[in-house]
Amino acid sequence: MTALDLLGPFKVPWLTGERRVRVFVPRPLAPGARLPVLYMFDGQNIFDDGPSFCGGWHLHETASALAARGRTMPVIVGIDHGGPRRIDELSPFRCKMSRGHLPKLITWMRKTLMPRIQRDYPVRTDLAGTAIGGASLGGLAALHAHHKHPELFGAALVMSPSLWLARGKIFRDLGKLGRPWTTRIYLDAGAGEPRMLRDAAKLSELLRQRGHGDHDLLWRPDPHGRHGEASWRRRAPTALEFLFSPQHAHERAA
Numbered sequence: 001m002t003a004l005d006l007l008g009p010f011k012v013p014w015l016t017g018e019r020r021v022r023v024f025v026p027r028p029l030a031p032g033a034r035l036p037v038l039y040m041f042d043g044q045n046i047f048d049d050g051p052s053f054c055g056g057w058h059l060h061e062t063a064s065a066l067a068a069r070g071r072t073m074p075v076i077v078g079i080d081h082g083g084p085r086r087i088d089e090l091s092p093f094r095c096k097m098s099r100g101h102l103p104k105l106i107t108w109m110r111k112t113l114m115p116r117i118q119r120d121y122p123v124r125t126d127l128a129g130t131a132i133g134g135a136s137l138g139g140l141a142a143l144h145a146h147h148k149h150p151e152l153f154g155a156a157l158v159m160s161p162s163l164w165l166a167r168g169k170i171f172r173d174l175g176k177l178g179r180p181w182t183t184r185i186y187l188d189a190g191a192g193e194p195r196m197l198r199d200a201a202k203l204s205e206l207l208r209q210r211g212h213g214d215h216d217l218l219w220r221p222d223p224h225g226r227h228g229e230a231s232w233r234r235r236a237p238t239a240l241e242f243l244f245s246p247q248h249a250h251e252r253a254a
Contacts, residue, residue: 005025006021008020008021013108014101015108017083022078023075024076026064033122035123035124036244037121037124039079039109040076040078040138041132042086042134043078043079044081045229046076056233057233059233060076066237071241073245074131079109085099090141091166094166106152109152130152131244140163140165142157143156143185146185147174147177148177154180154182155243156186157239159186159188161199163196168199171202179211185212185218187218188219188220190222190231192225207219218238218239
């Protein structure tokens with residue numbers, strides 16, 4: 001089992017409950033090397049099965065296997081969600097279902113978590129080397145954070161995003177926020193989640209109209225995909241290669 005560092009528990013201002021942060025560093029690491037970094041929402045589900053009620057992504061094992069093949073892989077930072085009110089902290093929008101506290105979570109990341117990761121781990125601090133990601137509500141959160149805070153996150157991993165929240169307000173917001181000046185987006189959804197698939201296809205078209213091309217957008221509709229960790233785990237190698245080893249991405253995306 002690949003070792004993970006467990007940080008915290010942290011108290012995030014204005015959000016309920018304490019949460020831990022899990023950190024994975026790919027090995028072996030050359031002396032003085034600096035790796036890209038990927039901040040992932042729903043940290044309970046990103047790595048092992050134990051903390052998750054529905055199984056883990058085993059993302060560290062995927063990254064280790066790709067690194068062993070010479071791919072550039074990131075330091076992965078999994079941020080636990082706050083439990084029953086997860087929808088509050090992963091939604092950027094205040095609506096009937098959510099208090100819209102994602103800005104508070106991003107502020108804590110910017111002021112507290114990211115400086116610590118940059119101090120204690122061998123990570124790059126440039127935009128192209130700093131990504132944010134998640135699935136479902138986490139995918140929505142990652143997409144919004146990348147566009148709302150292009151000064152923090154230069155790439156986004158967006159799996160099965162909940163674009164329907166707040167009556168699809170994300171589509172209206174993207175029109176106001178503009179295209180990030182540094183951007184690379186991996187986007188997917190599965191046929192077993194038809195609403196997600198339809199909305200994600202619409203998002204892909206919107207991003208292409210805004211200037212994204214094959215070099216900075218990979219839209220992957222999955223004919224066998226469902227809304228759950230098993231599908232996200234299966235698609236993770238393509239996502240990591242596209243975002244962090246783009247010269248090899250065509251080998252997995254074909």
